[in-house]
Amino acid sequence: MRAKQLTDLLKKGDKIAVSNITGREASQVTGISQKYCTNIVGGWALGKGGQTLDTPQGPIRVFATFEELLRLTPKENHPNKILIYSPPDAVYGEVKEILKHGAGIVDTLYIITEHVSVEVTAKIYRLCLAARVNVVGCNTLGIINVHDHVRIGAVGGDSPEESFKPGSITIISNSGNMVNTISSYLSSVGMQVSFGISTGKDRLILFSLKHFLMLAEKDEHTKIVVLYVEPGGTYEAEAIDWMSKKKFSKPVIVYVGGAIAEKTNVSLGHAGAVIEGKTSSASGKKTLFDDYFRIPPFTPAKKYRKTADLAEALSRGIRVDILHHIPLAVDLVTQVLRIPKDSSSFKPLTLNPWFSNLRELGKELPAELSLSPGTIPEPYKSQYMMLRKGFVDTMVRQPMRGASRASSNDGAVPRIYGYSLMSLMRERSFIAGLILYWTGSLPRNEFEERLAEMTLTASLTNGPGTISAQGAKLSASAGNRPHSAMIGTLSSIGTVHGGNGAKAVSFLLEIFSETSLTDPYDKSFDPIPLAHKAAAAFKKKKDAAKAIGLEYEKIPCLGHPVFAHEAVNYDPREQVIYQFLKENGKPQVFLDFYHALAEALRENHSTSKVMAVNVDAAIACIWLGLCWRAVIEKEMTTQRAMDIPFAAFALGRAAGGAGEFLDHQDYGTPMDMRIPVHECRSLTRPRE
Amino acid sequence: MAQKITEYTFIKHFAPRYKIPVPGHLSGNSTVSEIKRSLEAWNGKALVKPDILAGKRGKAGAVSTIRSAQEAVKELNRISGIEINGNLPRGAYLVEMIPAQWEIFTAITYNSANRGPSLTISLDGGIDIENVSDDKKITIPIDIFEGLDAYQASDALQKLNCPQNLISPFSRVLIAFWDMFISTGMISAEINPWRITPDGKPYACDFKGTLDEANYKCEIPGITYPEYPANISDFEESMSEWDKISHQGQAHVSELGGNKILPLLFGGGASTIITEILDAGGGSPIFLSDFGGNPPYERMYGTAKRCLDHHLTHAELLLILGGKANNTFIDITFQAIADALSEYCRENGPIHIPVVIGRGGPKLVKGFLIMTQVLDQLQIPYVVFGPDSPVTMVAEYAAQLVNAAGKLRGLNNAG
Secondary structure (H helix, E strand, C coil): CCCCCHHHHCCCCCCEEEECCCCHHHHHHHHHHHHHHCCEEEEECCCCCCCEECCCCCCEEEECCHHHHHHHCCHHHCCCEEEECCCHHHHHHHHHHHHHHCCCCCCEEEECCCCCCHHHHHHHHHHHHHHCCEEECCCCCEEEECCCCEEEECCCCCCHHHHCCEEEEEEEECCHHHHHHHHHHHHHHCCCEEEEEECCCCCCCCCCHHHHHHHHHHCCCCCEEEEEECCCCCHHHHHHHHHHHHCCCCCEEEEECCCHHHHHCCCCCCCCCCCCCHHHCHHHHHHHHHHHHCCCCCCCCCCCCCCHHHHHHHCCEEEECCHHHHHHHHHHHHHHHCCCCCCCCCCCCCCCEEEEECHHHHHHCCCCCCCCCCCCCCCHHHHHHHHHHCCHHHCCCCCCCCCCCCEEECCCCEEECCEEHHHHHHHCCHHHHHHHHHHCCCCCCHHHHHHHHHHHHHHCCCCCCCHHHHHHHHHHHCCCCHHHHHHHHHHCCECCEECHHHHHHHHHHHHHCCCCCCCCCCCCCCCHHHHHHHHHHHHHHHHHHHHCCCCCCCCCCECCCCCCCCCECCCHHHHHHHHHHHHCCCCCHHHHHHHHHHHHHHHCCCCCCECCECHHHHHHHHHHHHHHHHHHCCCCCHHHHHHHHHHHHHHHHHHHHHHHHHHHHHHCCCCCCCCCHHHCCCCCCCCC | CEEEECHHHHHHHHHHHHCCCCCCEEECCCCHHHHHHHHHHCCCCEEEEEECCCCCCCCCCCCEEECCHHHHHHHHHHHHCCCECCECCCEEEEEECCCCCEEEEEEEEEECCCCEEEEEEECECCCCHHHCCHHHEEEEECECCCECCHHHHHHHHHHCCCCHHHHHHHHHHHHHHHHHHHHCCEEEEEEEEEEECCCCCEEECCEEEEEECCCHHHCCCCCCCCCCCCCCCHHHHHHHHHHHHCCCCCCEEEECCCCCEEEEEECHHHHHHHHHHHHHCCCCECEEEECCCCCCHHHHHHHHHHHHHHHHHHCCEEEEEEEECCCCCHHHHHHHHHHHHHHHHHHHCCCCCCEEEEEECCCHHHHHHHHHHHHHHHCCCEEEECCCCCHHHHHHHHHHHHHHHHHHHHHHHHC
């Protein structure tokens, strides 16, 4: 063991590198850790060199190997702690690479990976011992040093501050989950945490309990140690032997789980919970601790008298039989040994149902079991209120044959998302009702209504030559009724005619999902850097594709076959919307971004002209603006946000198709859309 | 993640490969004339043993000595069908009876004290090592890289006052034993006893071992490990197969024989504690489960669906409980469980048993909303607790609730 004190395992200023950082779990945990303590300096993943892992605190560089990370990172940023998230078969190789290249740099390894073979685990132990590198794991969840506000691994989940506040208890647990859980319990008696440690519980635990206790003995913040212990291994026997001989000075509160394995012969969840002998079973460990404490297990109902004998026994500690007795036992120890509380707040642990609906059963149950909903504590209450407002939270898949969230009719009042249709008829415009039906919310103001209406008007027509108008005219020419002509129009629009708006929304979501934009009309938001970044990315893709003769994916909704002849091109329909926004002093971020992008593409020579931002882009931008708040608050699916602009175009154009039908019916001749035979060309020769 | 190895697999596959001397042996389906020929070569005496995944108490009581081919056939048939500590054998086999002057115990296992392999030897072989006093056994650590060498083995035997003439031959077989252990990815291996003939020849006369399935070495070309009529239920077998499919998220279960609470539990530690509380509180949990480890949706859906399909029809309460997760996304796991529950009700009709939920962790509120909406839609009674309610108290409550609901049902039925 190289560490001399707990802070050697993790302290403020330590620099961490993560193996396999682009993996599903590693990337999630890295993002949260950066938010909590920004101590990750880089990572590596085979074949992923050159990428970055974006976090709100800035991008983290991803290297191909650990050696490359060291070579390309300034010395002052070299990592001294390594978090290993590699797959089981890769762990041994990673450790060897780290020890080879990180000699004199790396002092501690944390191996999160589960299912590493026992043989490899034993080899890792030997290699690290020889290299004088601490190794924690395998299958650890990591460590949190609460006073220094730093963690390595996933202890504390996605909100470490919620469970861990600085205090005087060090938790050492065979279960990662129990570190969190016990910490939450302790706050009920005004006690908080110094270090939260997950030892891992594989067959071999490489950093043993004895060594953790040796370090806890020297930790100035640690006044009490809480242990969560499972069957398997002789670590506790070894630790108790050491504590007895060295007169360990800090009281230990211990819970030993897993006795059920002896009674029922079941196998427990953790791989290391395998009995090696009588001192490694749960009952064996309980006896060892009881013998060390020399006091029977904690009994909450008992009235402990504060005698010298009790103080002497509790100075070693006490065992609890039930997990939620830990805080009560800690409370007793603090009172008897006069250890100051970390906080003045005291809230006994109780059952607090957040949601309850026991239906008929609740009426028959005894009162103490028929629980009514209690109070949801913060921050959960705010999260609940926010989620309840939307409707994504109700998106549980279910049979929808007779069910709808969008509409209802109780026999008297037809409604749209709860709003009476008659009230809407009397008080609101058609477009307001449409926005409600499509987005789940009424528009916030008339300005938004006006914008949405403009998109429908813009969609009505682009002249009789458009494919969609031709659809209606063909139908009229054949003698169909208006609804068939409108279907003819709808059948003649698709992903390249009208449907490009969905692609534009997808493109915009990708660009803007990495920003903190909340208001699409935020004047302080500058979309130009984003446009340049997107233009550069496009040019790179285009050049690469062209170099090998491949087609490249175009940016959706830029350019128009009609409006394409000037050095700087505009779609006049889009311009109406664009100017309307400007005139009203509400430039829209998405549409501004599109214009900036058209210019940036010309500037970096991706295009020879400034391409027109076409009307599909305007429709996409306006409707995405209407949906933006719901999308970022996860109240609306991105699929819906992508479908709405296409629906807007289709609605406008179908109405336009009806106009073409009525015109054609009045003035056209039967079958006039037929192409005369002499105008048709055959591309095959007669064969007989 | 462990595969148990029996003596029969050992003598058939491992012993010849690593040159470990074993008695002559015959499979249970040998012909009478083969048995006769072998008995002649074995001085007319042999043992019939069951091929079984022996527990701690081994094959004791199910090994018989035979002296003729007829007796052998009779005993092979009898022992093939005998149940030992709840386990059934795969068959039975014959082994030569080795006359012994000495019986020696040896085991190689990974030892938590030195975080590496170690060899334990006792000259009092043939009995359970825990019943041998400390002064009559010795444990020596083995360097994982350098392995066991003959000098170490001989030194250990000297310390046990092993007869001098045995030290050299026995040290050699110990090296072979180590070679087998390390080359096949074993976690533990026990040869007990080695029977040493009066002329000093050692024979490995019983074996049990465990392979580490996380170690690639245990997949040996040419060896297919036999399947044993395992003492596990269809449910455990189905879940075991499902567990092996992916490393993303655990799907560990172990049946407890209970008949009231169907527990979907999360976290290795929490699952153990909760099960103990349920058991102590009369909640009669049907099985112990650990489904933590941040399972993706498909993994959790498959896990939940299997649990519900096997046990929900006879369960009296569904418990979904875990501590405050560090990295398991609650919305994903709960969406998967909710979908599995909806699917179950679609396939099997409505259920009315109460559901008790307790959880903490990332995306908790969304997970709770998803779950409560499904329970409302399915008209199932429920109570949901957040991380401010201790898991152990929630478990106590679930045990009380299932018993109170059971009493009410009894009263209603009687009425």
